[in-house]
Amino acid sequence: MQPSNTVEVLYHDHHHWLTGWLRRKLGCPESAADLAQDTFIRVLTARETPTLIEPRAFLTTIAKRVLCNHYRRQDLERAYIDALAQMPEHVAPSEEERAIILQTLMELDQLLDGLAPLVKRAFLLSQLDGLTYAQIGA
Template identity: 40%
Template sequence: MLSPQIHLRNQWLSLLYRHHQGWLMGWLRKKLGCPHHAADISHDTFSRLLALDNLPDIREPRAYLLVTANRLMINEFRKRQVEQETLQAVALLNADDSSHSPETICSARQLLAQVLLMLSEELDEKARRALLLARVDGLGYREIAATMQVSESSVKQYLSRALVHCHARLYPGAP
């Protein structure tokens, strides 16, 4: 049987979700322009609350949800930036174009070497495997989950961990 405190917490979270999830989804759809990304960020926003051991005193639920969702969007933007820069470096190295300066090629090789080092030595096996399945093999969350025999939620966590780690290593001191 659940303790009264846990029961109250679950009731409060359920009520918060029922009253504000639709509103948050609408706001995110307008902001992101994509219902799928909006659903992911909305899900992650409420997942953050569920993961907290002690819930904060939330007097303005919508403001709290907006701040959390905005932080998640910023993190997602940063992850995509790292992905894009890595893909550009790989494309530059694979291009059969002699118009690139030696400095540009050297810089791209250094970036790629850093990413490969991070993947091979610094990331745990699950995060590394999920990242390679997503970015090299082009698999989606569901396919990666099936391949790794884990949940889609775990795949998202692995990918998030890998991309945050790569960003931190490529941009030390960046927020």
């Protein structure tokens, strides 16, 4: 069976179940539908579609990662909105600038998440706290 056919069968057989599983986790049918689609997009864009013995366990694993990213994005958006609320109105960014900044923050978060914990900590201490490399090393 070709990989695209495998994904098609996986989608047909398990999409409804996955959407229901996500709906129970999120309590929001619209978000559940979006994240179910994101899950299948990850399957579709994977380099290789593995041979599946337990397709629901496979989908659950991917959906948990998608769900984790969803929660991280929500937390980041909330923190950004809180920071904007503290800014004087005359210097607040436009809606377009807000969207661009939020997207940039998400990309930075993903890049930082890919770093080893000590490297990430050193980077943040340098960039956010203004410490020198000697201070970080100590």
